[in-house]
Amino acid sequence: MTLPHERLHEGAHDRLGHLRGNDDWEAERWLDPSTRVLVVAGTRISSPLTWLSPAEAPEGRRVLLGERDGRAYFAVIVSRDHADDSWLPLRSVLPELVGATDALAPLVFHAIGMAEWLAATRFCPRCGGPLVMQSSGHELACSDGHVQFPRSDPAVIMLITHGEPGSSDEVALLGRKGEWPDGRFSTLAGFCEPGESLEDAVRREVAEEAGVRVGAVQYVGNQPWPLPASLMLGFTGVALDLDINTDAEELDEARWFTREDLLRGAKAGDLLLPGEVSISRSLIEGWVGQPLPGSW
Known part of the structure; x- marks a missing residue:
């Protein structure tokens, strides 16, 4: 696919x-x-x-x-x-x-x-x-x-979930920055640091930005993103709990969404998700199991 x-x-x-x-x-x-x-x-x-x-x-x-x-x-x-x-x-x-x-x-x-x-x-x-x-x-x-030589900076971008996979109670973590318009949410992301594995970068970034502890991490795919010089490496991860404690310098808000929340919000236009060219959109739609309307 x-x-x-x-x-x-x-x-x-x-x-x-x-x-x-x-x-x-x-x-x-x-x-x-x-x-x-x-x-x-x-x-x-x-x-x-x-x-x-x-x-x-x-x-x-x-x-x-x-x-x-x-x-x-x-x-x-x-x-x-x-x-x-x-x-x-x-x-x-x-x-x-x-x-x-x-x-x-x-x-x-x-x-x-x-x-x-x-x-x-x-x-x-x-x-x-x-x-x-x-x-x-x-x-x-x-x-x-x-x-x-030209360099590309590795950056991890991840959809973190909690709950029984595929169940109606399973939720996904999205966040928003303070300068974004109301209703705009995306997956979390951040740069890999020297001497750090990609999986550990996922866990560290989610903990730093949202205060959520992450266990298992799985690679999904990647996307060149020369804005200005990144390689976005997409992952999914499983949260160990639902506790959120956002870092105000990183995120204005982080929330758990069910699949129904995403479908309903996207259809109503109350929830603005990344554009279809972004791997962030692919991670979200892959979890929901279908394309979603609307974008930034």
């Missing part, structure tokens, strides 16, 4: 890692009119999403994305000044990507992730020297030879 968020990542492109830095091959493909280029202004892309030929692309930092169906794809990263108000951050164009018929969303995620990394990585963290792109944009090196 394809989960809702997985529609963004079906049919991954060949990233052609073995050809990065091959200037002759890259120059040849850049001259190919069938090659397609996504322009990223800072970390924003045009809406509607537009792929250009190399001849139409502006000058900028060229990044090889890879190949799909025999066609090469690049990103060209230019200054934020290149964009007008119609250019949007990735989060704002996610609904457009979900509805895309050409299944190019993984290429867009790749391009935005690289743009976010290049925007944040400007000087060598070891010597402070300036960095130069190499390996078709996938490495940055200083004059002392220190090489930086």
